Amino acid sequence: MKFCYGNWVLALVASASLVNPTMGFSVVRRPSITTPIGTSTKQYMISATPQHPFQKNKSPSQVSDAFVEEGFMKTECDDVNTPPSFQLLVDGIQKLPSGSDIRGRYVDHASIGSVANILQAIEADQECVGIAPLTPFAAHCFGKAFATKMLHQAGPFHQQPPKAVDTNSVVEEQDSSAFVEDPVIIAMGRDPRPHGLRLCDAFARGAESVDGIKVVYTGIATTPAMLEFCRSDRCDGAVMCTASHLPIDKNGMKFFTKKGGLTKADINYLTELAIDEAREWHTAGIIPPTSGKDAMMCSEWVDYMPHYASTLKAAIEKEVEMVDDDNAKLPLEGLKIVLNSGNGSGGFFYQVLKDLGADVSASMNIDFDSTFPNGVPNPENAGMVERTTQICQETNADLGVMLDTDADRCGFVVPCPPNGNGEVLEYEPLNRNRLIALLATIFAESSPGCTVVTCSVTSEGLSNFLQETLGLQHVRYLKGYANVIGKAKELTESGQANAELAIETSGHCAMKENGYLDDGTYTACKIIGLLARVNKDSSSTKKSLLDLISDMKEMEVEEELRMNILDGSLESTNQIFQQASKAIEDKIQNYAGWTLDEDNLEGIRVRVDGTNGGFFMLRQSLHDPLISLQMEGNTKEELQTQVIRPLLEAIDTAPHVKNGLEVSVLEQY
Secondary structure, three states: EEEEEEOOOOOOOOOOOHOOOOEEEEEEEEOOOOOOOOOOEEEEEEEEEEOOOOOOOOOOHHHHHHHHHHHOOOOOOOOHHHHHHHHHHHHHHHOOOOOOOEEEOOOOOOOOOOOOHHHHHHHHHHHHOOOOOOOOOHHHHHHHHHHHHHHHHOOOEEOOOOOOOOOOOOOOOOOOOOOOOOEEEEEEOOOOOHHHHHHHHHHHHHHHOOEEEEEEEEEOOOOHHHHHHHHHHOOOEEEHHHHHHHOOEEEEEEEEEOEEEOOOOHHHHHHHHHHHHHHHHHHHHHHHOOOOOOEEEEEEEOHHHHHHHHHHHHHHHHHHHHHHHOOOOOOOOEEEEEEEEOHHHHHHHHEEEEEEOOOOOOEEOOOOOOOOOOOOOHHHHHHHHHHHHHHHHOOOEEEEEEEEEOOEEEEEEOOOOOOOOOOOOOOEEEEEHHHHHHHHHHHHHOOOEEEEEEEOOOOOOHHHHHHOOOOOOOEEEEEHHHHHHHHHHHHHHHHOOOOOEEOOOEEEEHHHOOOOOOOOOOOOEEEEHHHHHHEEEEEEEEOOOOHHHHHOOOOOOOEEEEEEEEOOHHHHHHHHHHHHHHHHHHHHHHOOOOEEOOOOOOOOEEHHHHHOOOOOEEEEEEOOOOOEEEEEEEOHHHHHHHHHHHHHHHOOOHHHOOOOHHOOOHHOO
């Protein structure tokens, strides 16, 4: 049964072949609201279709061309004579893929009318120049694409055998409806962004236009929860509508099946299918129907989040290692935890912690708020860290937990070791290299000698701590959480290593025991469980988690400088980076203070001799015309004299780099 939640808006058109311009009506092909899901019976509704100004006395194909003539600069057709109006739609869809998901700036358009409305909306959005436009139309096309992929992946529908027949009864010939097609179920969730519901509605309509697909909507959810719904057989595929920590005007979609998240290759395939769907609607000249601003049409509205919460409770109970004589005690009793979910999707974690006995009364920003009054939640954001630290300080908390918008990433605030009087005077962030080191201590105990895979920008001190202090293997790999997780899977599945932990300095963390799902709340469960264990048998003075990683060498200064490519070209970015790398390698031959890291797999990484852990790393962006310089040292003066000045000298020997790169960023440091 199809339901539209919110304000129902009648679908006016579905395909150009059904438009009767002489009568001014459209026939809409859609399932009857009384027809069970999975049956092939369809009904038709007749609705009055208002004519858009561009539609008057024109065929659907003329609508788009007329709009382009009036509202756009003429665009060259390609070698197959692609209409300029369609090429604009294609260009927008092709910009949406971002690694293993799609992302773009949300651009709204009319719920009915011609395709020209979509193009006009994109053109009118001045902030969308050069940025991928994520429209309800694009969401519809990707919905159709994902449903098509899911149906192909599922293979032929499983048919349920007919019910047993009572041979003592007189029955009519068995009806063919006794064989019921099992629908492929796609679950949808979203973060609190104000345009999430509109995109979910459009996506669901696109998906359910494929026979055999059923979309269920679980409302505000988290990204890792969507994969858990697949793993627990609540659905066959899942889609999370989120743009994570990106600004509020952005949105996106992450896709999952029971095998895990889609890959970059999968997203490219979906994009091709989405373009095919866009072509159909462009040919018709009309917009696929949507429900309007505050409505959602799907087969069923469900609430799957309680199931996910229960898995996290079980994870914490396992981590705390409850014993028989602890049965009367809640696992987190006696711990004061400040949760800051930033008004994003992670607010549900508050109840998880409370149910397990934690004092979470000082938690902040746990209610959903589509305006994100304190900014889009990001555990790396200085403001979020500062606010969480302040509340922890004021309430003498044992731990502060910060989650990003869709709760697949986390960060922490912890008390410093107490002074001689047992007083905690300060709190500090537990993130980046510190978080990796602390998680590694857990696996050093549970899986001695295992491998930790990190992104390329982790510190020298962390690598030494992992390998020399904990006796673990450390693999640095390409930056990007999908790259890091993929490498961990590859090492484990091939038998080359037992990669228990895959983690970026950003806080994206995946563990083998959790199916390599990057999950901020699961990471929090590991840290909270460790805290509970550490303090379980201690005296009245609680211990600091920082004590467990006190042997890790940390540099006092960490900097990242970003230098733009002056002509804004990605081609120039690659050329300038290659020449800069060559200049640095040449410099190393004649400069005693630098040593090239031969094992580095991304960019160029150089150890700064005599600094006991100092290094710098030059990397080019794959998506933007810029080159970044990350460096760590004991003081800013040390970085100026032992990194910046020699680097500028190397750049002086490469005129193309000096003239094409924003070198002033280095000169001003």
